[in-house]
Amino acid sequence: MVDLKKLELWFVTGSQHLYGEETLKQVAAHSQTIAAALNSSPKIAVTVVYKPVLKTPDEIYALCQEVNNAKNCIGIIAWMHTFSPAKMWIGGLKILQKPLLHLHTQFNRDIPWNDIDMDFMNLNQSAHGDREFGFIMTRMRLRRKVVVGYWEDPAVQVNINTWARAAAGWHDWQGARFVRFGDNMRQVAVTEGDKVEAEMKFGYSVNTHGVGDLVKVINEVTDADIEKLCAVYEDQYKLTDTLARGGSQRASLVEAARIELGMRYFLEQGNFKGFTDTFEDLHGMVQLPGIASQRLMADGYGFGGEGDWKTAALVRAMKVMGSGLKGGNSFMEDYTYHFDPENQMVLGAHMLEICSSIAHGQPLCSVHPLGIGGKADPVRLVFNVAGGPALNASIIDMGNRFRLLVNEVEAITPVHDLPKLPVARVLWKPYPDMQTGCAAWILAGGAHHTCYSQNLTAGHLEDFADMAQVEYVLIGKKTDLYQFKNELRWSDVYYQINS
């Protein structure tokens, strides 16, 4: 996906001139040690870069300008080893455009009981220095992450990494381009939204191309390239006999390959990070893109069905956040329910487009009628998804704000074969339970489309929502419907006042 080591977090230490050169040298040496340890920690996916200790408002301002302009810098980790009077930080923080993690740590883990003297006390002041820094950010109403604990503690590093991955997703959105092939599925509400507000808030742009623009590219694909891609299909998937060379439906596979190549070329030429399509809007296309969408997603493109650009963008960001982790992220839809009182669960699927990054085992490549859209039967990858912890995330447009909604779920390894179901599917149990989880999702206005993640936690998305400065709503193990309804009501008031 994305090589996260190419992205940098700048490690920034605040101080002042009060302590004299000798103390400042020690501050710098300690900061270098911490930055180097975080950088080489296998728990942290990005590069951590030490920056010289900041002692004046001018130095702080200049650093923040540099952060804003540095292409690969995705945010800063700030730590006040000593006391850094925080009015010095106002100018810099006012212009800082990238996420900030406040690391509330200390160079020494333990108090040296027998040796502690006033020199030690003057040097190791983060317990109060970081409070001064925290105050100014709270006073300025800045959303940021606070991580508390000893810097060598694995839990602290994991916490930093969660935020770093969210920052990588956020960084990826800035200036990102998403393309819609055709408009929205007619009359659908939740997939609509304010694309101007989204660009202002999230930093990505969404624009529509008539399907004809895509069809033109698809029609220019060469037979030689199609032949090569069909060989890839044969190599990576188990093809039904009808799709094999000489099989009765081979022409469908050839057409599917043509569509994938055309879409891939269009996305590459336009420098797009994701796309949507609409089965109602496919003039000139022979099939709805099934395997094409599945494979493009697996290669890191965001996707949303039926014109759902908010989910397409979210799928892309979550794929970046999960780069290098085991498991995948996919476009998903709550499709149908199993209401057996002993074993209630959701079957998630889509007409076709579930990302093969979440497949358990080798997908089956097959062709079946779609039933809607009035096009030729599309080729798709069919597979099951393994059990384990997962989540669904959705962004909706509330009119005066965006809401990022997350439901933690437990995926269930399927015990039935589902021999007649020709689409990829997932089974899961929502937390805290089926009744509460689904009721909370519906009360929060969550979409039927989500990004399903096997490798991200609610923590990644909470940090991401803070960076985007949007509302974050979690449905998890502790969700209680009475409290949840209050949270939504109170949040409404909060966003009225703050809009």
Ligand code: MN
């Ligand atoms: Mn759908």
